[in-house]
Amino acid sequence: MFYRLSGTYHTSYASDRKLWKIPADRWLVIAVFVLAVLAPFYVSPLYLGSYVLPWVIWSAAALSLTLLMGMAGQLHFGFAAVMAIGAYSSIHLVRFGVPFEIALLLSGLIAAVIGAIFGGAALRVKGLYLVMATLAMQYLVDWVVVNVPAISGGAHATLRTPAVSFLFMDISSLASRYWLALGWAVLLTVFFMNVKRSSFGRALVAIRDKDFAAAVIGVDPFRTKLAAFFTSSFMGGVTGAILAFCFYRAVTPEQFGFNVSIQLVAMVLVGGLGSVIGSYLGAGFVLLAPIFLTNFIAALASAGWFPVSQNFLSHLPLMIYGAMIIGFLLLEPLGLAKIYDNIRKYFLVWPFRHARS
Known part of the structure; x- marks a missing residue:
């Protein structure tokens, strides 16, 4: 087969x-x-720009948060604020004349420094207390963005992204913006797949499982957690910049609110903690499932299958969507990645079965 x-036996590490x-x-x-x-060549521009492109970008955001939540075990309910820092920083840096490639790195560094500062302040607490600390970061960044006109232009202002090029390639077209976002997502995927095999990744797992035991075997909990916050915030800041330039192309404070942080946490949990493919599956489910459900139910309603009020129809997709999330977590708490792994393991022995006791 x-x-x-x-027949595959491993004799070395x-x-x-x-x-x-x-x-x-x-x-x-x-x-x-x-x-x-090759997606831009066989996917229509409507579906590429409305479904595939945001799926790729939010998968990169989920990967960034997975490093912190899935591997290090540190809850973060203010990750949208990290992405907002990267988005606004990149726009202002480009307006100041900084090349877009350098602006991406600098925006990630700015987000990493601010995220590490909040992370360092929150490392003395755990669990729900850590959640409250990250929530404080979310609301503080939201307040600064809204009330400092030099950053956002005001509470109801829209900050447009300047025209830029990446490595001498114009990214004004939809296909070029998609390839840039895809390249960043692939880079994060390769990094995440290899960090699991590194000493840093093993230290993160040790901290997640039991930080006291990790300290006994020589892992510094403070430095490891701080490095996790720094690395995750850097990736989130660059992802926020790519989200602004490649998808939104104009940012407002509402685009990085608390509800976005909740959606990111849902992507990680539904997809599967610490899983690469789970980040893609979770982002696709949280981002695309409500859209498909809305279109499907609207089509059934127009055909006369649901003779109910329009107000109920507008809330029905969200009700089904919430029930699906609860169902996934009840039937498979490890997320969509575990469901995929179960299917994969089935085909490893197909057409035979595991021995039953």
Whole structure:
């Protein structure tokens, strides 16, 4: 069979730590990557700009938060504020004449420094207390953005992104903006897949499981958590800048509110904590499921299947969407990534079955 683990035995740590223990996994990833790169050629501009592009960007945002929540075990309910810092910083840096490539890195560094400052202040607390500390960051950043006109122009102002180029490539077209966002998502994916195998990744897992035990074996909890906040905030800041330039192209304070932070946490939880593919699945579910449900129910209502009021129809998709999230968490608490892993393990032994006791 083309997808089989039987007969593959690992005799060294190097072989056991391979990214692709099964060759079919590598070819599957290559096929998905090729399809993603060629998407502008076979996907209509409407679907590319309305569905695929935001899915890629929010998957990168979910990956950024997964490093902090999934690997380090640190709750963060103010990640939208981190992305807002990156978005506004990149716009002002480009307006000051900084090249867009450098502006992306600087906006990530600014978000990383501010995120690490709040993270360092919150490292003395855990659980719900840490949630409250990150909420304070969210509301403080929201207040500063709204009440400092030099940053956002005011509470109801819209800050447009300047025309820029990336590595001498004009990104005014939809396809170029999509390829830039896809490149950043792929870079984060490669980083996340390899950080799990590094000493930093193992330190994060040790801190997540038991920070006191990690300290006993030589892992510094404060430095490791601070590095997790810094790294995650850097990736979130760059993702916020890419979100502003590649998708929104004009930012307002409402685009990075508390509800966005909740959606990001939902993407990580529904997708699966600490999972790369879970970030993509969770972002797709949280972002696209309400849209598809709304269109589907609207089509059924227009056909006469739902003879109810329009007000009820407008709330029905959200009710079904919430019920689906609860159902996923009840049936499979480890998220969509675990469901995918269960299907994958089924095909590892297909057409045979596991031995039943």
